[in-house]
Amino acid sequence: MSSDSIQQAIIMGNVASISVDVNQLLNEGVNSQKILDEQLLPGMAIVGERFKHNEMFLPQVLMSAQAMQTAIDILKPHLAGNSEARQRNTVIIGTVKGDMHDIGKNLVRIMLIGAGFEVVDLGVNVPAQRFVDESLKHEAGIVCLSALLSSTMNNMKEVVQVFRNHADLKDTKILIGGAPVSREFSHSIGADGYAPTAPAAVERVQQFCGL
Amino acid sequence: MSALKRIETSRVPIGEIGGGYTDVIIQAVLGDKYDLGPDANFLNHQSIRKILGADIVGARVTGPPVEMVGIHEEWGTETFRDYWGATHTQPSDATVQLVDPIANSPEELESWRPPDVSNFDSSHISRWKNTTDFFVLATLNAGFDLGYELLGFERFMMWTIQAREIMKQYYEKLIEANLALALMSVEAGADGILIADDLAFNTGTFVDPDYLRSDYFPILKDMVTEIKKQGLPVFFHSDGDLKNIIPDLIDCGIDVLQSCDPNANMDIPALKKEFGQDLAFMGNIDVDLLANGKVNEVENTTRNLIHDARSGGGFILGTSNVVASYCQPENLKAMYAVAHKELK
Numbered sequence: 001m002s003s004d005s006i007q008q009a010i011i012m013g014n015v016a017s018i019s020v021d022v023n024q025l026l027n028e029g030v031n032s033q034k035i036l037d038e039q040l041l042p043g044m045a046i047v048g049e050r051f052k053h054n055e056m057f058l059p060q061v062l063m064s065a066q067a068m069q070t071a072i073d074i075l076k077p078h079l080a081g082n083s084e085a086r087q088r089n090t091v092i093i094g095t096v097k098g099d100m101h102d103i104g105k106n107l108v109r110i111m112l113i114g115a116g117f118e119v120v121d122l123g124v125n126v127p128a129q130r131f132v133d134e135s136l137k138h139e140a141g142i143v144c145l146s147a148l149l150s151s152t153m154n155n156m157k158e159v160v161q162v163f164r165n166h167a168d169l170k171d172t173k174i175l176i177g178g179a180p181v182s183r184e185f186s187h188s189i190g191a192d193g194y195a196p197t198a199p200a201a202v203e204r205v206q207q208f209c210g211l
Numbered sequence: 212m213s214a215l216k217r218i219e220t221s222r223v224p225i226g227e228i229g230g231g232y233t234d235v236i237i238q239a240v241l242g243d244k245y246d247l248g249p250d251a252n253f254l255n256h257q258s259i260r261k262i263l264g265a266d267i268v269g270a271r272v273t274g275p276p277v278e279m280v281g282i283h284e285e286w287g288t289e290t291f292r293d294y295w296g297a298t299h300t301q302p303s304d305a306t307v308q309l310v311d312p313i314a315n316s317p318e319e320l321e322s323w324r325p326p327d328v329s330n331f332d333s334s335h336i337s338r339w340k341n342t343t344d345f346f347v348l349a350t351l352n353a354g355f356d357l358g359y360e361l362l363g364f365e366r367f368m369m370w371t372i373q374a375r376e377i378m379k380q381y382y383e384k385l386i387e388a389n390l391a392l393a394l395m396s397v398e399a400g401a402d403g404i405l406i407a408d409d410l411a412f413n414t415g416t417f418v419d420p421d422y423l424r425s426d427y428f429p430i431l432k433d434m435v436t437e438i439k440k441q442g443l444p445v446f447f448h449s450d451g452d453l454k455n456i457i458p459d460l461i462d463c464g465i466d467v468l469q470s471c472d473p474n475a476n477m478d479i480p481a482l483k484k485e486f487g488q489d490l491a492f493m494g495n496i497d498v499d500l501l502a503n504g505k506v507n508e509v510e511n512t513t514r515n516l517i518h519d520a521r522s523g524g525g526f527i528l529g530t531s532n533v534v535a536s537y538c539q540p541e542n543l544k545a546m547y548a549v550a551h552k553e554l555k
Contacts, residue, residue, distance in 0.1 A: 013372070054455075057419045059368040066369075100306050103364050104412070125286075125302060150502035151537035179413070179474060180499045197414055 006035070006071075010043030011050075013063025015070050022074045032078035036116065040071050044114035051111075052199040058107070065110040072113075089209050090140040092131060094122030096155040101148035104178060107198040108144060115202045128159040135169055142208055144201065145191075147178040156181075157189040164190060173208040177201055215444050215466055215491050217524040223517055225528040225550045226267025228405050228448055228469055228493075229350050232259055235536035236543065257343060263547040267527075268345040269405065272333045272392045274326070283310060294326045297361045313361045317374035320362070320381055325388035333399035340400030348446060349396030351389045353408045353431055354382030356449075371418055371426075379426050386434045393434070397441045404438050404445050405469070406431075411451025413475040420455050428459050435464040446493065450532065451475045457482070461489045469493040472531035479526060480519035493527035495520070496546055501530065501538035509542045513549040521555070 006025070009018035025035055047064045050056035056064075079088075091112055095105050102124050112119045120138050122130060131143055143163070147153040156176050163169045174191045186194035192208070195201035214224050237259050238245050244262075246254040260268060277291040283300040290300045290310050298311035314320035339347045358381060359367035370378050393404050408431075410416055416423065435445050444466040452475040453460070453468070460468065471477040471494040479495045495516055500509060513528070520526040528550050534543055 054415045057415075057422075058417045059371045059422075060419075062365060062369050063372055100302065100308055106365060124308075149535070149537060150499050151535075180502075 006039040007043035007046070010040060010064055010067050010071070011046055013060060013065075013067050015063075015067050018067045018071050019074065022071045026074070026078060032075045036072075036075060036079070040068060040075075041116045044068055044116070047114060048111060048199050048202060052197070061107075061114075062110060065114045068114045072116075088116060088118045089142065089205075090118040090120065090138045091142045091144060091205060092120050092122065092134050092138065092140045093144040093146070094126035094131060095124040095146045095148075096152055096159060097125055097127045098155055099147050099149055099152035100124045101146070101178075104148065104198070105144075105146035108146070108177065108195075108201045111198045111202045112144075112205060115206065117205065128155070128162045131159050132162055132166060132169060135163075135172060140172070142173045142175065142205055144205070145174065145176045147176075147181065150180045153178060153180050153185065156191065160190045173205075175201060175204050175208070214524050214527055217487075217491070219521060219524045219555065221555045223521050223526060223528050223550055223553070224266045224346075225547060226260075226265040226346070226348075227269065227529050227533055228267075228348060228446070229269040229271075229407070229533055231256070231265070231267075231269055232534045232543075233536040236534050236538060236540060239540040240543065253338065260345060263544065264551050265547065266346055267348055267529075268339050268343065269348050269350050270336045270339050270401070271350040272328070272331045272395050272399070273335060274328065274331050295357075295361050296323070296326075309360065309363050312363050312366065317370055317377045320370070320374070321377045323381075323384070325384050328388055328391050328395070331392065331395065333395045336396055336399035336401050340402070346402045347400065348403045348405050349393070349399075349401035350405045350407055351392045351396070352385070353389055353406050353434060354385045354427060356407060356409045357385055357389070358382065368417065371422065375426065379430070382427055382430050386430050390434050390437055393438050394441070397438070397443060401443065403467075404443055405448060406434075406445065406465075407448040409451065410449045410456070411453050411475070413451055413472070415452050416456060420459070423456060424459060428463055432463040439464055452477060454482075457486050457490065461486065465490065467491045467493050467527070469527075469529070470531050471495040473497050474499075474531075477531075479516065483520060483523075483525060487523065487525050491525040491527070492520070494529045494531045496528070496530045498530050498532050498535055498538065501534065501542040501546065504539075504542060506541050506545045509545045510549050513546045514553060517550065517553045 006021050051061050093109050109119050109121050145156045160174055163172050175193045176186050176191045177195045183194045193204045195204050237255050240259050274294040277293050279289050280292050281290045283290050286302045288300045288302050290298050292298045296313045299307045300310050301307045314323050336349055438445050446467040446469050447465040448469045450470050471479050471492050479492045482492055
């Protein structure tokens with residue numbers, strides 16, 4: 001089986017064939033990290049690029065992300081026992097307190113998973129302290145905050161302040177996004193970055209990780 | 212109606228779709244004149260439009276009261292089932308959230324049936340028509356926005372691929388019910404019909420435009436055609452960047468495109484240059500400008516927009532959505548005041 005078939009399964013969002021293909025490669029003794037790095041992640045990178053250029057759309061990206069998640073679930077036990085396996089970076093994501101909008105946040109979550117990140121989604125209407133608690137619990141170095149409303153984007157400031165004032169979390173990279181948010185606003189509240197779109201969010205998180 | 216016929220009026224028409232103004236804004240604008248009596252909703256919505264000088268009122272055929280079915284475990288708020296069969300809740304100071312969709316599998320969706328709307332109440336529309344001079348814009352939905360509201364966004368999007376035929380049937384069922392609502396609105400005296408149907412976000416459509424062309428727009432076109440047989444103009448609301456599908460919306464028979472959010476690169480002056488012969492436009496003032504801008508910024512933006520977009524008609528001024536509760540009342544007043552000062 002060629003690596004192209006796994007990449008194609010990711011791009012086409014083919015859950016059934018990717019299960020078969022990934023298991024087959026593992027049975028052939030291919031290193032789990034190699035499958036992730038050389039086949040799955042490049043496949044999702046193509047998906048991200050195509051989405052960015054309106055060559056793929058949300059349903060297709062969701063299908064690809066589902067295929068990616070299926071493959072990662074199969075690889076996880078092997079990665080855990082693999083001395084060559086890299087620690088996957090964990091990202092905490094959520095919509096800030098007072099705001100129930102989740103479409104944009106979910107899109108970023110999906111694309112981060114597709115890019116190989118371990119993502120902990122806290123949902124919507126998330127208080128600042130919960131971001132702190134979950135960051136400590138998962139030892140996450142990156143937090144993504146979403147807000148759709150002008151009235152709730154100010155709650156991002158509170159989250160940033162709580163992190164900056166916390167001895168163990170002050171260096172956490174905080175990325176913000178959502179319709180009313182801007183680069184200027186990001187600077188004004190002390191966040192580390194702003195992303196206007198989901199693919200841009202993935203790029204910024206990758207930059208945070210030196211990828 | 213002059214604006215829709217590409218006739219330039221001395222003052223540009225101005226107004227909002229749907230409810231238009233949240234209660235917080237109405238209270239702030241009306242102050243002591245805010246009515247607290249049994250007919251407060253109608254009277255306050257009438258008053259704010261008169262004070263601001265709005266030309267349009269949104270109204271809709273209403274269904275039976277929602278049924279309370281429980282308490283949301285996480286938020287502690289009441290959950291209620293709507294007449295479509297979906298269960299929602301509304302946490303304080305937040306938008307309505309879907310708790311239980313109308314279907315958890317494509318098979319369930321295939322057997323789902325919309326409600327009989329024939330006994331719904333259209334008296335709101337007839338009251339506005341019979342007692343005021345506003346242009347009464349009856350609001351309803353079609354297959355997409357309502358479609359994912361009842362199913363959940365991600366489920367809806369996945370099923371456009373995984374259950375394509377069932378989704379087409381779903382659009383047909385939703386549109387059949389909403390067409391019935393449209394015809395009831397016409398009967399009640401509506402001056403125009405607004406189809407609210409978000410199809411896009413700021414960088415483009417949610418789904419492939421080719422999918423919309425093959426699976427959705429033909430059904431939407433049938434709906435618009437039936438409404439237009441009644442002699443009413445059809446407005447279409449969608450957030451986001453729609454430029455790739457504007458020719459398709461024109462082909463469907465849409466007369467006015469509302470929202471035109473500058474954040475989605477949908478500027479009316481540019482859109483008019485490209486599509487103004489076939490389509491009128493409404494909106495274009497950024498809600499966030501009304502929330503965070505200064506009064507002089509709102510005045511300048513409104514003045515410039517009127518200057519650039521009014522020529523030849525086909526332009527209705529308004530916000531790119533509705534006037535949200537977090538907008539500044541002074542900014543809202545400034546926007547409307549400029550519209551009334553900038554006469555041709």
